[in-house]
Amino acid sequence: MSKPKVAFYWCASCGGCEEAVVDLAEDILEVVKAVDITFWPVALDFKRGDVEEMADKELAVSFINGAVRSSEQAEMVHLLRAKSQLVVAFGSCAHLGGIPGLANTFDREAMFREVYSNVPGLDNEEGTVPVPESVVPEGTLSLPTLWDTVKTLDQVTEVDYYLPGCPPPVKLIKNAVNAIVSGQLPPHKSVLAPDIALCDECDRLATKPDKLSIKEFKRPHTSVIDPEKCILAQGFLCLGPVTRQGCDAACVKGNMPCTGCMGPTSRVHDFGTKALSAMASLADSNDENEIENILGKIVDPVGSFYRYSLPASLLHRGYVPSVQGGRKQ
Numbered sequence: 373m374s375k376p377k378v379a380f381y382w383c384a385s386c387g388g389c390e391e392a393v394v395d396l397a398e399d400i401l402e403v404v405k406a407v408d409i410t411f412w413p414v415a416l417d418f419k420r421g422d423v424e425e426m427a428d429k430e431l432a433v434s435f436i437n438g439a440v441r442s443s444e445q446a447e448m449v450h451l452l453r454a455k456s457q458l459v460v461a462f463g464s465c466a467h468l469g470g471i472p473g474l475a476n477t478f479d480r481e482a483m484f485r486e487v488y489s490n491v492p493g494l495d496n497e498e499g500t501v502p503v504p505e506s507v508v509p510e511g512t513l514s515l516p517t518l519w520d521t522v523k524t525l526d527q528v529t530e531v532d533y534y535l536p537g538c539p540p541p542v543k544l545i546k547n548a549v550n551a552i553v554s555g556q557l558p559p560h561k562s563v564l565a566p567d568i569a570l571c572d573e574c575d576r577l578a579t580k581p582d583k584l585s586i587k588e589f590k591r592p593h594t595s596v597i598d599p600e601k602c603i604l605a606q607g608f609l610c611l612g613p614v615t616r617q618g619c620d621a622a623c624v625k626g627n628m629p630c631t632g633c634m635g636p637t638s639r640v641h642d643f644g645t646k647a648l649s650a651m652a653s654l655a656d657s658n659d660e661n662e663i664e665n666i667l668g669k670i671v672d673p674v675g676s677f678y679r680y681s682l683p684a685s686l687l688h689r690g691y692v693p694s695v696q697g698g699r700k701q
């Protein structure tokens with residue numbers, strides 16, 4: 373009997389999700405035994421044409437990581453969707469927009485201006501920026517178009533399942549592959565991780581007071597974190613109470629606060645708002661000015677609360693006044 377065919381593809385991401393697949397270590401041999409990897413450009417020499425030649429739905433599943441922010445990524449995503457029975461949004465960026473999604477606080481022109489004009493030490497006197505088409509003596513060269521707006525995978529195509537995390541934990545990847553190979557799939561469109569808050573799997577839970585109140589929010593590089601006690605109770609912004617579990621509280625084990633990469637549980641519509649309201653409720657004061665002072669210590673609220681989820685949020689992106697209607701794409 374032929375093995376199910378599987379594809380891995382990356383869009384706008386750092387490459388960490390591909391590393392997570394490699395982190396399966398010798399278990400990757402079990403995966404290879406069970407499935408036939410027929411497209412994995414980062415590791416094996418496959419080309420887009422190989423996918424184009426496949427029959428529709430020939431692939432059992434495509435694991436797609438990264439947010440979608442260019443015409444080329446959108447084309448590949450639509451192509452893989454047509455050739456796949458299942459599409460899994462793999463990792464925070466495909467799931468919620470991820471770190472690349474923070475670019476939604478700018479538009480393309482602003483980013484090009486910064487990268488191609490303002491960066492110190494830049495040697496670009498002619499102010500050259502990427503353009504979709506350039507005519508040269510040999511003909512016309514084309515480049516993918518970078519979008520103004522970074523999108524989650526399910527804002528571009530239909531997604532069947534979500535594997536959360538930055539990157540997804542190895543045990544969740546294994547569980548997902550096993551579920552697909554055995555046909556024992558959870559309900560359609562599930563997030564393939566426990567639907568419970570991270571604190572419940574954290575070794576420090578016993579040291580988290582029932583009633584938390586915080587006089588000062590601190591940043592990890594400004595003070596030493598006690599490795600035995602709840603990090604949030606020490607005043608560091610740990611988002612464990614509002615984050616989905618499944619990573620074994622990996623960052624907390626490394627004595628760093630959780631920044632929320634696994635995203636919210638199913639009961640939360642907007643991760644950033646939930647995180648913001650949870651942290652704001654901990655301010656230890658009834659005085660408006662003092663509360664403002666306590667919360668004012670939280671540097672970069674968008675980066676802190678929407679670090680992985682701005683494109684998936686109700687905000688979706690920053691308002692761009694130069695664009696009619698404030699939104700593009």
Ligand code: SF4
Binds near residue numbers: 571602610621624
């Ligand atoms: S707030 Fe952070 S450190 Fe405290 S119990 Fe939750 S995950 Fe653990």
Ligand code: SF4
Binds near residue numbers: 619
């Ligand atoms: S502790 Fe938080 S940030 Fe770290 S891997 Fe787990 S969910 Fe992600």
